[in-house]
Amino acid sequence: MILTTATDVTTLVSQLACAADTAVIDDLLTDLRRQLCFREDGWLGLYTASGALATLSATFNLDTDIGVGSTVFKLLSIAINGRDLEYVDRAQLDSDSATWRDELGMPVAFTSDYEDDRTFRYVPQPDSGATGLRAFVTNIVPSTLPRYLVLPLALLVLARELSRSSRAYDAETATVAETLGNNLLEMVR
Amino acid sequence: MLASEFRTLILERIRDPYGDSITDAVLYSILSHTQRVLNAKVEAVMASLSYAVTAPVTTLGAAGGAGFIRIKGVSTSDRTLMRMDWRALAREDPFWLTRIGTPYIWDLVGHRLLVIYPTPLASTSVTVEAVRDLDAVTAGTDTIALPSAHVAALLDLTEQVLLLRQRVLAPIKGAAEALNRNLGQAAYQR
Numbered sequence: 001m002i003l004t005t006a007t008d009v010t011t012l013v014s015q016l017a018c019a020a021d022t023a024v025i026d027d028l029l030t031d032l033r034r035q036l037c038f039r040e041d042g043w044l045g046l047y048t049a050s051g052a053l054a055t056l057s058a059t060f061n062l063d064t065d066i067g068v069g070s071t072v073f074k075l076l077s078i079a080i081n082g083r084d085l086e087y088v089d090r091a092q093l094d095s096d097s098a099t100w101r102d103e104l105g106m107p108v109a110f111t112s113d114y115e116d117d118r119t120f121r122y123v124p125q126p127d128s129g130a131t132g133l134r135a136f137v138t139n140i141v142p143s144t145l146p147r148y149l150v151l152p153l154a155l156l157v158l159a160r161e162l163s164r165s166s167r168a169y170d171a172e173t174a175t176v177a178e179t180l181g182n183n184l185l186e187m188v189r
Numbered sequence: 190m191l192a193s194e195f196r197t198l199i200l201e202r203i204r205d206p207y208g209d210s211i212t213d214a215v216l217y218s219i220l221s222h223t224q225r226v227l228n229a230k231v232e233a234v235m236a237s238l239s240y241a242v243t244a245p246v247t248t249l250g251a252a253g254g255a256g257f258i259r260i261k262g263v264s265t266s267d268r269t270l271m272r273m274d275w276r277a278l279a280r281e282d283p284f285w286l287t288r289i290g291t292p293y294i295w296d297l298v299g300h301r302l303l304v305i306y307p308t309p310l311a312s313t314s315v316t317v318e319a320v321r322d323l324d325a326v327t328a329g330t331d332t333i334a335l336p337s338a339h340v341a342a343l344l345d346l347t348e349q350v351l352l353l354r355q356r357v358l359a360p361i362k363g364a365a366e367a368l369n370r371n372l373g374q375a376a377y378q379r
Binding site: 003012015016017077079082083086108146147148173176184187188 | 222225229251256257258259276279280284286301349353354356361
């Protein structure tokens with residue numbers, strides 16, 4: 001896979017629309033890439049496998065424990081001691097057992113906190129010390145993107161640039177650019 | 190077909206035979222992108238890439254200078270691997286990350302993490318058959334990589350982008366419909 005940077009997208013947007021505002025285009029592109037991560041179920045995101053975690057506690061946090069920072073979009077999978085943990089809905093755990101938080105053992109599942117979906121809880125709570133942890137996560141806005149996405153993204157950014165309130169406002173062209181951009185996005189998927 | 194021949198055809202399409210509205214550099218840049226996108230759709234130009242696998246998950250990059258868009262199949266020296274959703278694999282075998290053996294399953298996590306199951310005991314070369322991420326066209330002497338059967342569709346798609354660039358919107362629908370016909374896919378245009 002050949003990766004490129006967002007600069008290629010902004011350059012192409014400039015080639016498609018004279019006098020495009022570079023700073024605005026950069027912001028629109030960043031916003032679009034973030035939205036694509038949601039829309040495409042993380043497909044655009046750069047997936048990362050983490051290293052080992054020295055010790056286990058009752059919970060783990062995407063920002064501090066996995067070490068990929070605050071740009072993490074979504075946790076796809078986590079494994080400890082080589083075992084892939086199954087995601088379990090917290091309401092299901094509460095309905096099955098009132099004491100599940102206090103149970104100790106080797107974790108076989110994980111669940112998320114209600115108030116903070118960046119903190120997850122092992123089920124059952126680990127009773128041993130050092131062990132290996134591995135996770136697949138997606139990054140909200142990776143620093144690179146596949147080269148074949150440059151044209152679809154440029155068209156979608158152009159659509160946003162032309163549809164916002166500015167001297168370059170052109171609703172009709174924006175609509176055509178968005179339709180074409182979405183069609184091209186489907187072609188490369 | 191040479192890129193210069195394509196240039197002549199596309200400029201006639203957009204009623205700008207002398208190329209007054211666009212430089213060759215911009216035209217070939219757009220052509221590079223449209224050719225890449227179209228190949229993703231028609232899967233006409235493929236690449237065979239080799240990666241050394243030593244772990245259950247391998248991050249794929251360009252191999253031998255060639256990039257890819259979509260993986261179609263994975264094989265080792267003696268067998269073709271079967272694709273299985275990695276989440277289903279994790280449900281079937283929670284210890285899939287540490288299982289050692291002769292690989293027979295592959296999948297992708299996201300768009301560039303290759304899963305091989307079980308993990309080979311020693312470094313093993315796998316061949317990945319993929320839709321090629323076509324090289325950029327930079328000069329008129331470059332060759333259009335897509336087979337001639339797809340040049341008509343490439344003209345339709347490039348025409349749409351160039352007409353959009355010129356803000357000539359009325360003919361775009363016609364170009365899109367022509368592309369539909371050439372691709373044989375009526376549902377292309379919403």
